[in-house]
Amino acid sequence: MAGLEEKQLLLIPGPTPVPQSVLRACSRPMINHRGPEYIKMQNELTSGLKEIFQTQGDVLLLTCSGTGGMEAAIVNTLSPGDKVLACVIGSFGQRFVKIARAYGADVEVMEFTWGEAVDPEKLRSRLAQDSRKEIKAVLVQHNETSTGVYNDLKTIGPIVRAHGALSLVDSVSGLIALDCQTDNWQLDVVIAASQKAFMLPPGLAFVSMNERAWESYKKAKMPRFYFDLMEAKTFAEKGQNPFTPALPQIYGLQESLRLLRQEGLQNVFARHQRLADATRAGVKALGLTLFAKDLCASNCITAITAPKELGPDKIRKLLLQKYGLVLAGGQSHLKDSVFRIGHLGYVSDTDILGCMAALGAGLKELGMKVDPGAGVAAAIFAFEKAS
Numbered sequence: 001m002a003g004l005e006e007k008q009l010l011l012i013p014g015p016t017p018v019p020q021s022v023l024r025a026c027s028r029p030m031i032n033h034r035g036p037e038y039i040k041m042q043n044e045l046t047s048g049l050k051e052i053f054q055t056q057g058d059v060l061l062l063t064c065s066g067t068g069g070m071e072a073a074i075v076n077t078l079s080p081g082d083k084v085l086a087c088v089i090g091s092f093g094q095r096f097v098k099i100a101r102a103y104g105a106d107v108e109v110m111e112f113t114w115g116e117a118v119d120p121e122k123l124r125s126r127l128a129q130d131s132r133k134e135i136k137a138v139l140v141q142h143n144e145t146s147t148g149v150y151n152d153l154k155t156i157g158p159i160v161r162a163h164g165a166l167s168l169v170d171s172v173s174g175l176i177a178l179d180c181q182t183d184n185w186q187l188d189v190v191i192a193a194s195q196k197a198f199m200l201p202p203g204l205a206f207v208s209m210n211e212r213a214w215e216s217y218k219k220a221k222m223p224r225f226y227f228d229l230m231e232a233k234t235f236a237e238k239g240q241n242p243f244t245p246a247l248p249q250i251y252g253l254q255e256s257l258r259l260l261r262q263e264g265l266q267n268v269f270a271r272h273q274r275l276a277d278a279t280r281a282g283v284k285a286l287g288l289t290l291f292a293k294d295l296c297a298s299n300c301i302t303a304i305t306a307p308k309e310l311g312p313d314k315i316r317k318l319l320l321q322k323y324g325l326v327l328a329g330g331q332s333h334l335k336d337s338v339f340r341i342g343h344l345g346y347v348s349d350t351d352i353l354g355c356m357a358a359l360g361a362g363l364k365e366l367g368m369k370v371d372p373g374a375g376v377a378a379a380i381f382a383f384e385k386a387s
């Protein structure tokens with residue numbers, strides 16, 4: 001049918017679907033970003049973000065994607081030559097390493113098997129060996145989007161704090177699909193981005209900085225200009241941004257925070273848990289193998305090892321062409337073996353059921369011996385169990 005080819009079910013880990021009311025908010029007319037209306041709005045947004053980050057520290061609004069937030073975290077807290085310990089469980093961990101190295105940090109990589117989480121005890125013992133306190137920061141993902149694994153920040157934060165290093169946390173895809181108690185868990189810098197569970201278009205990053213992070217800022221000598229967080233803080237105190245903010249996304253944020261507040265943070269976490277449980281149940285029932293270990297499987301995204309005889313690209317191509325279902329491919333060395341279903345942000349039960357139906361039908365069409373309805377049935381059962 002003409003026009004139907006534009007209708008897609010977008011289940012990638014960002015950009016994620018955006019609610020109509022947020023899209024409408026994004027299309028409001030521009031205003032003066034130094035005027036009273038804007039100042040009132042940014043002040044409200046900053047306090048809303050602090051609730052979401054669960055912090056009394058600062059949360060700064062940057063006009064960039066998540067990677068810009070990661071870069072800001074590095075360059076505002078470290079100096080060239082500083083020793084940094086990077087916990088890597090996937091390709092976004094590798095990205096954090098690249099950024100830190102690009103600015104001259106001396107990065108030690110602690111890599112864990114992809115598909116598994118950081119082992120907090122291994123981290124604890126590595127930090128315990130650092131009796132001269134040379135390690136200035138620990139880099140870690142909250143949710144590693146390439147493998148669909150989340151890290152136990154509640155345990156990791158206090159381990160890093162006990163050593164004295166700063167924790168720089170990439171929660172770009174974690175917040176707010178996963179609980180992130182920035183202050184309670186002793187996380188010094190946390191980075192998030194708009195196009196994930198916030199249900200917004202891409203273009204904004206949010207970075208929290210606590211007192212310890214600001215202390216490090218005073219000594220940090222890495223070069224910075226656009227991402228100078230003290231500039232952002234000074235302007236934020238006047239309800240402004242040092243540069244021209246992405247007004248459409250800022251309007252959208254106002255609406256998405258309204259929706260999230262209406263739902264309640266605990267319900268947002270529960271919603272993501274429920275979608276993740278149903279997705280994993282459906283995928284297993286279709287005879288597919290989950291890439292992440294069950295214990296650390298993320299509520300944001302499910303990574304699936306494609307049957308060897310098919311490979312991920314063939315499956316994704318058919319699902320897109322025939323069913324308008326958009327799934328993500330694998331990253332780095334997982335490119336030819338893994339595909340991923342994003343279930344973060346504005347995703348409904350019906351979206352997951354539709355995804356399972358298309359996946360079941362697609363696998364059957366590609367010649368797999370499978371009951372094509374098994375994924376839908378298992379997902380329905382998981383939803384029933386959760387309600």
Ligand code: PLP
Nearest residue numbers: 065066067092143145172173193
């Ligand atoms: N970190 C994680 C865990 C991510 O999932 C992503 C994006 O998917 C990024 C960082 C990079 O964010 P961006 O693509 O917005 O720069």
